[in-house]
Each structure stands twice: as C-alpha cells, then as structure tokens.
Amino acid sequence: MDTPRNEVFTVVFFGKTGAGKSSTLNKMFGLELNTDAAIACTKIPEPIVVSRSTHKNLPLEQIRVVDMPGIGESVEADKVYTPFYEKWIPLADSLVWVTQADTRAYKRDQIFLTSLLPLFHSSLFLTIALNKVDCLGVDEGQQGFDIHLHQPSEVQLKLLPEKIENIHSIFNEVIEERFSFTKTDVLPYSAFYNWGMQNLMTRILTRS
Amino acid sequence: MFGFFGKENKPSLRVVVGLNQVDKIVPEGWNERLNTPTEVAEEQIERRCNDIITKLSKSVEIDKSQIEYYSALKRYRLIPLIGTVTRFAFAGFKLDHIQPADPFEMADKDVQEFVAEERAKRSKGKSKEVASKDLLLEELQKHLTREELNEVKQKFSQERQRPPKVAIFGKAGVGKTTTVNSLFNAKWKTSHTVVGTTKAQMKEFSLETGGTLEIVDLPGYGVSLGEDRENEKIYQQFIPSCDVVLLVLQANSRDFADDQEMLGKVVEWLKKSPTPER
Numbered sequence: 001m002d003t004p005r006n007e008v009f010t011v012v013f014f015g016k017t018g019a020g021k022s023s024t025l026n027k028m029f030g031l032e033l034n035t036d037a038a039i040a041c042t043k044i045p046e047p048i049v050v051s052r053s054t055h056k057n058l059p060l061e062q063i064r065v066v067d068m069p070g071i072g073e074s075v076e077a078d079k080v081y082t083p084f085y086e087k088w089i090p091l092a093d094s095l096v097w098v099t100q101a102d103t104r105a106y107k108r109d110q111i112f113l114t115s116l117l118p119l120f121h122s123s124l125f126l127t128i129a130l131n132k133v134d135c136l137g138v139d140e141g142q143q144g145f146d147i148h149l150h151q152p153s154e155v156q157l158k159l160l161p162e163k164i165e166n167i168h169s170i171f172n173e174v175i176e177e178r179f180s181f182t183k184t185d186v187l188p189y190s191a192f193y194n195w196g197m198q199n200l201m202t203r204i205l206t207r208s
Numbered sequence: 209m210f211g212f213f214g215k216e217n218k219p220s221l222r223v224v225v226g227l228n229q230v231d232k233i234v235p236e237g238w239n240e241r242l243n244t245p246t247e248v249a250e251e252q253i254e255r256r257c258n259d260i261i262t263k264l265s266k267s268v269e270i271d272k273s274q275i276e277y278y279s280a281l282k283r284y285r286l287i288p289l290i291g292t293v294t295r296f297a298f299a300g301f302k303l304d305h306i307q308p309a310d311p312f313e314m315a316d317k318d319v320q321e322f323v324a325e326e327r328a329k330r331s332k333g334k335s336k337e338v339a340s341k342d343l344l345l346e347e348l349q350k351h352l353t354r355e356e357l358n359e360v361k362q363k364f365s366q367e368r369q370r371p372p373k374v375a376i377f378g379k380a381g382v383g384k385t386t387t388v389n390s391l392f393n394a395k396w397k398t399s400h401t402v403v404g405t406t407k408a409q410m411k412e413f414s415l416e417t418g419g420t421l422e423i424v425d426l427p428g429y430g431v432s433l434g435e436d437r438e439n440e441k442i443y444q445q446f447i448p449s450c451d452v453v454l455l456v457l458q459a460n461s462r463d464f465a466d467d468q469e470m471l472g473k474v475v476e477w478l479k480k481s482p483t484p485e486r
Binding site: 016071075170 | 379
C-alpha cells in the first residue's frame with residue numbers, strides 16, 4: 001500500500017475504551033477533550049492541529065492528532081466505529097495504540113489489531129503506549145506510584161520489564177513478521193501523574 | 209417435583225453475574241472509618257451499576273435479577289450476592305448457611321464495637337425463629353401423601369450428600385480469587401498481575417455449619433486469542449457439571465465486549481445441560 005502524502009504529520013490515537021486516550025492527549029498537547037471516568041465519551045474522531053508556536057516542546061513544526069472512539073465498549077458499538085478506523089488509519093504517519101498496564105486482558109486489542117493490520121502502510125510508526133503504570137500491581141497489594149520521587153514505586157519499576165515483554169509478545173502474536181515491532185516500541189507512562197510523557201511524545205513523533 | 213430445584217415455572221439458568229470493584233467507581237468515595245461508600249458515592253455506584261445491568265440484560269439472555277454489584281475487597285454487598293447465588297443455584301438450599309466475610313471487621317474499632325452491641329440487641333428477639341426447612345416440610349405435609357413426602361425427603365438427603373459445586377469465572381484480573389475469599393469466607397492465594405491462575409483449580413473446603421463446598425476456579429479469559437482457545441475447552445468441560453456459575457465483571461471498567469461474548473456462550477452451554485451433569 002502506498003503512503004498517502006500528508007500535508008501534516010498525522011498521529012492517530014487508538015485503543016480500548018477507558019484506557020485513557022483522551023486524557024493522554026490532553027496532558028501531552030494541552031487539549032481539552034472530554035474525559036469521563038465512568039462513561040465512554042469519544043464518539044466521533046476529532047482531528048486537531050497542534051503547532052510549535054503554542055507547544056514549545058513539539059519536535060515537529062506542526063502535527064495533526066486524531067482521537068479515535070474507543071474499542072471494546074460493546075460488540076455493537078465496535079461495528080459502528082469501523083468506518084472511522086478505515087478512514088483514518090491509512091492516513092496515519094504514526095499510530096499510537098493506547099492500552100493499560102493494570103490488567104492482564106489484551107485479547108480485545110489483538111482482535112482489533114488483526115482486523116486493522118491490513119490498513120497499515122509499511123512505513124507507519126506503531127507505538128504501544130502503556131498507560132496507568134501507576135496502577136500496576138496495586139490491586140494485588142503492591143505499593144503504588146511514589147508521589148515524592150514522582151515515579152512508579154520500586155516494586156512497580158521492577159515489574160515493568162516483565163510487563164513490557166508480556167505486552168510485546170501478545171501484540172507480536174498478531175503482527176508476526178509483517179513489519180518491524182520491538183520491545184522499544186512499548187512505552188510505559190502515566191497520564192495521570194504525567195510520568196514518561198515526554199519520552200512517549202518524542203517516540204511517536206520522531207521514532208527516536 | 210421440579211419446583212424444589214428450579215424457580216417456579218420458568219427454569220432460570222444457573223448463572224449469576226457479579227459486578228466487582230464498585231469501590232473504585234468513585235475516586236475518594238469510600239468512608240474508611242465505616243468501611244462503606246460515602247452517601248454521594250453510593251448513589252453514583254448504584255446509577256452506574258444499574259446502567260451496566262440494563263445493558264447486559266438486553267444483550268444476553270439473563271434477567272436483571274441475576275446480576276448483583278459488590279466489592280470483594282471491601283466486603284460490600286456480599287449478602288445480596290450470596291442470596292442471589294443461592295437463589296439461582298441448582299439445589300441452592302445447600303448454600304443456605306454460608307456467611308460472607310464481615311465488612312465491619314475492616315471498620316474502625318469504635319464502629320466495630322457499636323455494631324457488635326447492636327447485633328447483640330437485635331438477635332435477642334429472634335431466638336424462637338423456626339428453621340425455614342422445617343416450615344417447608346410442615347407445609348408439604350398438608351399437600352402430599354406420606355409416601356410422596358418420604359420420596360421428597362429422600363431426594364433432599366440424597367442431594368445433601370453432594371457438596372455444592374460453584375464455578376467462578378471472569379476476565380483475567382477482575383478479582384475472582386478475592387471474591388471466593390470474601391464471599392465464602394475462605395482463604396486463597398491472590399494471583400499476581402503478570403501471571404494468573406492458568407488452569408482450572410478445584411478446591412474443597414469445609415463450611416462453618418458443616419459440610420463441604422466445591423469451588424471450581426476457572427482460568428481468566430480475555431488475555432490473548434491463543435489462551436482463550438485453550439480456555440474454552442476447559443470451560444466447556446467444567447461448567448455443565450456445576451450447580452451454579454458466578455461470572456465476575458469489573459464494574460469500574462467500560463470494556464464489556466469480552467464479557468458479553470463469554471456470557472452468551474455460558475448461556476448456550478447451560479441451556480444444553482439444564483441440570484448439572486454428574
């Protein structure tokens with residue numbers, strides 16, 4: 001599939017409902033998208049232009065970001081949103097797949113990745129944005145985010161490499177060898193505590 | 209004779225859905241001193257859960273009355289949950305005596321003392337209460353011949369000899385093990401975020417009031433496509449033999465597509481075996 005030439009570098013944010021796509025965008029680019037803790041609220045993709053004139057940290061002059069409605073809300077809703085994915089994913093230069101660290105359930109991600117993979121062009125940047133690392137292991141009684149040091153707790157930092165490896169192998173089960181995807185394409189962060197966000201932004205915009 | 213084991217005329221499927229982790233729906237919504245949600249949070253929890261319950265009951269063939277919301281960790285609303293589990297279980301009378309873990313054990317000391325006093329006061333007036341089983345037999349005597357009654361009694365005692373068998377089941381990481389621990393007041397090892405309960409585990413333990421309970425702890429679904437293909441075989445092998453299936457969902461999540469699909473399958477399997485396969 002040929003890369004359609006975009007006027008502006010286009011970043012598409014995608015992922016399971018509730019994973020924190022909108023709050024990630026809000027924190028990263030100072031936007032004001034609606035977020036809701038209980039009810040899925042991104043219904044129609046909203047392309048937004050962000051430029052360096054307002055965002056000094058932006059590695060590129062100008063970009064366009066698109067917030068996609070979340071997958072997995074219900075079997076019916078997933079069907080309704082399919083045309084949006086079919087329209088926007090071929091236009092993406094960079095695809096940010098937002099998923100959360102405080103779960104073990106990634107089958108829904110795999111199912112969607114399987115059906116969307118044919119829409120990916122070969123030069124697409126795919127990044128797995130692993131949100132909510134501040135909640136990693138908390139349900140099992142592990143120490144949560146260290147507010148004083150402003151980083152995940154010692155236990156959480158220890159759990160991270162294993163978690164990243166696990167995520168990489170689950171996504172790779174679907175990607176196989178179709179394009180380059182390594183463990184460095186899985187980036188842990190916390191939108192809530194604004195941890196790892198600059199790293200993530202650099203990665204999704206410049207691949208470095 | 210069906211009436212004793214099924215529910216009235218309509219044989220309900222022996223599955224109950226529990227919406228767990230409601231304590232996480234409202235940030236800062238928990239009163240730790242009393243170990244209950246704050247008044248504001250309680251309203252929001254109810255609203256949010258009713259929303260999920262309505263949606264679920266529309267998409268799969270189960271009734272709203274088969275769904276309960278609770279928190280295993282905080283021991284919140286375990287009584288309604290055990291009641292519903294008992295009601296929809298095959299031969300649910302065998303689960304009658306189960307006492308879920310006490311939420312007030314987690315409250316502040318003075319609250320605990322107050323609760324203990326209140327309970328002592330209330331239990332005084334109730335000492336003469338007749339066991340429901342005796343009432344039922346008394347009622348039956350009016351309608352049945354001696355032979356029929358003996359047959360009923362025999363069926364009951366036969367059934368009592370089998371321990372109740374409960375399957376517990378849900379997406380990976382929803383708190384199945386914690387639910388077993390607090391709902392049936394038993395102690396089990398909690399699984400870790402990265403590696404969970406991978407194979408079906410059968411565990412027997414003795415109830416406080418005598419007798420044993422069999423819990424079938426099924427591996428969590430939704431981890432990956434490959435794992436689920438393997439899991440489905442396990443589910444199909446174990447579920448038809450259980451007296452009741454408790455499907456645990458995460459109330460503070462929004463992605464129920466995996467659960468909807470699984471619930472649909474459970475309904476189909478149970479329809480094929482309307483009474484436990486033994």
